[in-house]
Amino acid sequence: MTTALAHGSPISVEEFDVLPADNAYRLEIEDGRLLVMNRPAGPHIKAAQRLVSYLNDELPDELEAMVEFQAELTGPSPRRIPDLVVCAAEVCEQVRVRADQILLAVEIVSPGESAARDYIKKPAEYAANGIPTTWVLDIQENPISLTVYALDETGRYHITTPITGTYTGAIAGHPVTLDLTALTGPRRRQP
Structure with a gap:
């Protein structure tokens, strides 16, 4: 260091x-x-890169998915680096993104102590900062799973049971569909 x-x-x-x-x-x-x-290394990098690519293909031009964009939060952990964020495209010109600009924060679970931090600690911090949606993508699971945390009007996250296979949902009201197995599987060429 x-x-x-x-x-x-x-x-x-x-x-x-x-x-x-x-x-x-x-x-x-x-x-x-x-x-x-x-x-991050290996499968973690592959999953993050593919997820950014898939999201940017599905989201409108005014939104942008970015990897490792440093976030400004309030509270005891004021600097975090989500594996991926979705925000307005013009935000990507900033040095870091403010919590109120993040529409989606994604954490990818890695081996080691990452699981507790990614499933519990970071989502609690993101909820406290008003981030509307957090995804926790667990690439250690077989099959890969996605847990969605959605902020309600009380400022608390509602958590889905882990999703496998295909996920269909919305980011800031825009529909997205993801094949979760494609995030770490063999690369597929577009027809």
């Missing part, structure tokens, strides 16, 4: 925002401490 801070060191938003770029690790603030994670 190129920073003088170590994993778990207390850190302020101001200190975090001036850290040098570190492409070897993914850095976030969790509960006021620096969280240093390994960069």
